């Protein structure tokens with residue numbers, strides 16, 4: 001039995017305390033915005049960059065799923081009474097995550113973004129699979145296998161590129177540039193929002209714990225390729 005009160009339906013959620021409701025809205029809005037923004041700036045353009053029909057086919061699956069993630073969060077948000085523009089990146093003031101500011105120009109960068117960026121997404125979603133707001137928990141459980149596919153997609157194609165010395169050097173350079181932006185995705189340490197999420201059983205980990213988990217897991221992913229992560233200052237968050 002969970003120590004937190006569970007809200008199993010939207011009807012129960014509607015009668016919940018405002019602090020809890022607002023916390024749920026924030027998470028749904030953030031996912032809706034970032035899934036759509038990421039689909040537009042990375043996944044969809046990568047179809048044109050993919051080097052062969054097999055790669056294009058696989059990217060198309062990723063694109064379909066990422067737009068699907070946005071759509072599912074957007075639909076849940078609508079059912080929660082969130083105004084549509086608040087969940088659409090070009091109609092809201094809320095900025096997407098800063099990883100989205102990285103200007104991707106090549107297929108190899110896309111593979112690194114999927115390998116390391118979607119691993120961060122997995123950790124963020126994992127934290128929601130026990131969420132006390134069940135419609136959100138169900139969404140997290142539904143998207144989880146797809147995020148695993150995206151990270152594996154990145155790992156597989158990156159592994160192929162690393163078969164040559166030049167490829168390996170290229171990937172290491174992209175890791176050096178892309179990796180340092182990603183740990184920001186977990187939010188600030190000692191975050192007030194995160195404290196509220198944990199108080200209500202919406203999330204279970206602190207931002208610091210998720211970031212530490214990410215650094216460990218990202219480290220072992222790149223180690224398999226015989227590569228390394230650049231040193232970052234974990235106290236800077």
Ligand SMILES: [Fe+2]
Pocket residue numbers: 035065066069121147
């Ligand atoms: Fe996604």
Ligand SMILES: [Fe+2]
Pocket residue numbers: 066118121146147150
């Ligand atoms: Fe993804």
